[in-house]
Amino acid sequence: MNTALEAHGLGKRYRREWALRDCSLHVPAGRVAALVGPNGAGKSTLLNLAVGLLRPTEGSVRVLGRHSYGDPALLERVGFVAQEVPLYRDFTTAELMTMGAKLNRRWDATLARDRMEAFSIPLDRRVGELSGGQRAQVGLALALAKRPELLLLDEPIAGLDPLARREFMQVLMSGVAQSETTVVLSSHLLGDLERVCDYLIVLQSGRPQVCGSVHELRDEHKLLIGPPRASTDIAGVTAVIEENHFDDQSHLVVRTDGPILDPTWTVQEVSLEDLILAYLASPAPGPTVTGASQ
Structure with a gap:
């Protein structure tokens, strides 16, 4: 597989407003791609289309060679950490790991547990009681434990302090290096992106301005x-x-x-x-x- 993510004439309209329009791009497999743009540029919409949570209004988006919308079998090959790292706050960390194991055939329980231990995240504590940095690490650990071929991250570190951001990026790059996962990381924090990304997509007004090797x-x-x-x-x-x-x-x-x-x-x-x-x-x-x- 040479291309992990590709879009051709992709568009998504919400009522009368287009969040994306005539969006064509591709991300080669094995890259760590930075997805950047101002608020409202269409970054979250693109990622939600890629993971199959939204249906395109026009055009197409393919993930790992397959159309993402309406293909449940593709989900086990894709990891997604959305904005605000939405997790079941009443679940304990251990319960989330058990749920992950039951829902994902490729689940790596050792990886998930090692990540929790590395950051001293208590397995018996409810997620809603964890700090923002701990929740971000839990979300990333659950996504990596799926052993995804493509990992999509929608501004997961925007609200973290500098130390928590550095720790998150270290875990991300360590996990990617071990699994050769392709990553698309949306963020406004350009300094963090420059340290880890080797591919760049710049969105402006719902269209890509730049797409290529850094x-x-x-x-x-x-x-x-x-x-x-x-x-x-x-x-x-x-x-x-x-x-x-x-x-x-x-x-x-x-x-x-x-x-x-x-x-x-x-x-x-x-x-x-x-x-x-x-x-x-x-x-x-x-x-x-x-x-x-x-």
Whole structure:
């Protein structure tokens, strides 16, 4: 399986409003993909469509080569941690683990128990009595114990403190490394994403602006520093994504198709955060930008 998640012309409408429209993208198997965008961009809708909780209004979405909606057999191959990590708060941690074992044929009881012990999560305590960080770890442990081929995470760490976020990401990457699971992680915390993700999807107004390998996208984009209000007609530049002009110089985030040889400009690498923010600051999305090999 070369592609874990793919969408073609995918759209979802709620009454008169489109949460997604003409959304086409793919995530290769084995990647850890960052899904980013402003509030209302369609991230949660995309993940809910992918896991089969919503039915597309138009287009299609396939997970692990199969249409996700109306395919219960696919659920055992997919893990999902939704926003707010919804769990049965009256259940104890041990009861949730027992339920997981009964509902999932691929259940790894040892993994689930080891994760609970590693974070000193009491098995006899009700989930509603746990801290936010502990609930997030329980949700992740239950999802990983399914041994999913695809793991979808919808902003599970947004409300956690920095230490709890770091611990969550460490557990995530440890679990992924052991199982070679494909991950799609939605988050606004760009610093956390930069440390763990090797694939990027940027959604804006319900459509993907960027979809591709982080390494390739960073190679194709540069930060140019040059004279104030200088011409943006620069050899090697195919598009100016964001421009900021100051009294003494201009900063341009650009997409390139070759080296920038004009001595007027100083060329610098862009971080993943710089790249994401540049696209989010740009106007409504045009054709999706992809990595060179996509």
